[in-house]
Amino acid sequence: MMTAIDLDDTRAAAALVEEPVLRLSRVERRYSEGDRFLEVLKAADLEIRAGETVALVAPSGAGKSTLLHLAGLLEAPDGGEVYLGGVATGALSDAERTRMRRLEIGFVYQFHHLLPEFTALENVMLPQMIRGLGRKEAIKRAEQLLAYMRLEERMQHLPSEMSGGEQQRVAIARAVANVPRLILADEPTGNLDPKTAHYVFDALQALVRSSGLAALIATHNMELADRMDRRITLIDGKIVESA
Numbered sequence: 001m002m003t004a005i006d007l008d009d010t011r012a013a014a015a016l017v018e019e020p021v022l023r024l025s026r027v028e029r030r031y032s033e034g035d036r037f038l039e040v041l042k043a044a045d046l047e048i049r050a051g052e053t054v055a056l057v058a059p060s061g062a063g064k065s066t067l068l069h070l071a072g073l074l075e076a077p078d079g080g081e082v083y084l085g086g087v088a089t090g091a092l093s094d095a096e097r098t099r100m101r102r103l104e105i106g107f108v109y110q111f112h113h114l115l116p117e118f119t120a121l122e123n124v125m126l127p128q129m130i131r132g133l134g135r136k137e138a139i140k141r142a143e144q145l146l147a148y149m150r151l152e153e154r155m156q157h158l159p160s161e162m163s164g165g166e167q168q169r170v171a172i173a174r175a176v177a178n179v180p181r182l183i184l185a186d187e188p189t190g191n192l193d194p195k196t197a198h199y200v201f202d203a204l205q206a207l208v209r210s211s212g213l214a215a216l217i218a219t220h221n222m223e224l225a226d227r228m229d230r231r232i233t234l235i236d237g238k239i240v241e242s243a
């Protein structure tokens with residue numbers, strides 16, 4: 001006998017089996033300190049799914065930046081595996097890792113790292129052109145993203161002609177310019193006054209949510225962390241969900 005297929009159930013089931021955007025499995029990272037090792041990550045596990053925003057809140061020196069570097073394929077773990085969209089990255093060549101990083105990951109740092117001799121518009125265009133997009137399309141998308149960030153009036157400004165909050169909004173627009181699947185942000189509002197931090201964070205979260213990205217954001221700001229979907233911390237080299 002034929003049974004009717006409930007499409008919504010089918011979709012829900014598909015979403016359940018879909019690979020997380022980012023998965024860390026038993027990840028290890030240690031640095032040598034003279035004659036001993038500093039174990040920063042010890043069998044760390046983490047899963048982040050599409051559309052999820054996750055705050056990483058831990059004291060200075062706990063390993064937040066190390067975790068973001070590993071997730072962003074900027075460093076390789078000493079053990080365990082980092083999966084991006086289900087792909088085990090450990091066995092990839094340097095060229096493949098670089099390609100994956102460019103296509104799938106957007107970074108936002110504490111300091112904007114914009115190219116000082118280029119305008120806001122050009123800073124957002126450049127990653128797209130490096131990826132092979134034509135100039136016209138790159139301009140169009142850069143204009144859309146900067147408008148979304150409420151920077152219509154700043155497109156032709158150099159970074160030095162913008163405030164800290166504006167620079168950071170350009171950096172966020174640049175990070176998502178190539179439609180990555182994952183945003184990694186390392187204390188993106190750490191250098192801003194509280195009011196500006198709030199505004200920049202709202203803009204980042206709205207952009208992430210509206211585009212279905214996954215985001216892992218290291219922050220010291222508990223108020224901002226509370227507004228994300230999940231909060232994690234690092235305790236003794238392990239990733240722990242926190243309230």
Ligand code: ADP
Nearest residue numbers: 031032040058059060061062063064065066067
């Ligand atoms: P956080 O971002 O949470 O402040 P980090 O990930 O930067 O922490 O650093 C975690 C620990 O690892 C710190 O004790 C730091 O000194 C150490 N560390 C980070 N990078 C290196 C490195 N390249 N070489 C040696 N030690 C490092």
Ligand code: MG
Nearest residue numbers: 064065066186
């Ligand atoms: Mg750090």
